[in-house]
Amino acid sequence: MKYIGEKDFRHGQRDRAGVLLVNLGTPNSTEVADVRRYLAEFLSDPRIVEAPRLLWKAVLHGIILRTRPRKSAEAYKEVWTDEGSPLLLESQKITQAVAAHFEGHDIEFGLAMRYGDPSVPSMMEKMRQAGVRRLLVLPMYPQYSATTSGSVMDAIYANLLKRRWMPELRTINQFFDQDSYIEALAASVRESWETNGRGQKLVLSYHGVPKRYLVNGDPYHCQCHKTSRLLADKLGISSDDYMTVFQSRFGREEWLQP
Structure with a gap:
């Protein structure tokens, strides 16, 4: 070579x-x-x-x-x-x-x-x-x-x-729980609430991956949920006030839910 x-x-x-x-x-x-x-x-x-x-x-x-x-x-x-x-x-x-x-x-x-x-x-x-x-x-x-x-x-x-x-x-392969990142997300949400009003529930949507990847040890699903929890804490909202969802499924196999 x-x-x-x-x-x-x-x-x-x-x-x-x-x-x-x-x-x-x-x-x-x-x-x-x-x-x-x-x-x-x-x-x-x-x-x-x-x-x-x-x-x-x-x-x-x-x-x-x-x-x-x-x-x-x-x-x-x-x-x-x-x-x-x-x-x-x-x-x-x-x-x-x-x-x-x-x-x-x-x-x-x-x-x-x-x-x-x-x-x-x-x-x-x-x-x-x-x-x-x-x-x-x-x-x-x-x-x-x-x-x-x-x-x-x-x-x-x-x-x-x-x-x-x-x-x-x-x-640097991840920063899902860094306080500066969470604060930036919170600032974006607050700005949206001030401009458009606060809805009944905050929907946090992440790009999905096949569920098989999670089963095989990919940490993505867990890290998405932790980001959501940290963001909710920063915003001062309870678990009833937000939901974590996954989007953009491709193919027929099962992907992350909901």
Whole structure:
């Protein structure tokens, strides 16, 4: 195996620190071809769909990628902005805000998408070119799941396996119970209550995963419920005043409920 070298490495240069934020990803546009390309990458990840590879590949390319991209493209058009993908735009704003918070420190900040652009490999190379030798990777998922933070680290490690020189690496794979995160959620809820009024019950909706993943030890379900409890405590509401639910089921097997 040939490893990616660093022929432009300069001895004596000062090692820099870098922070790479990573979010899920988005198609480059709402065109069907771009959506198909994105879904192919997303649904080919074994962390997302834990199924026999040959069987799943046949289903994915023989059925799903022939029908779903057109439907998904129409759904993306409902939320797409003139500037592009809202997920990408908001992720960029967050990255810029974090960088501004550390202004004056010699830290390189970057944003990558697990699927789509800017890709993990391209941003890892950008970090290398910026002289980053100490890298912190922060998946932008508060709760850990093998399907999210686990997959991000797969991509990071896969990239490093190809390199001759590896940076000092640190990761933050969850922050579901951090007080600053809970307070930010509470502030958002309070703002909504002040603007729209307080409803009979607060519904806290998380993206779902197959129940089988929970049974096999994925902590995501438990961490979502703990986030909900901590948020309720911060808001001063009882267990009767809120409910935790899961959304976006895909396929026929049982997913997290309700």
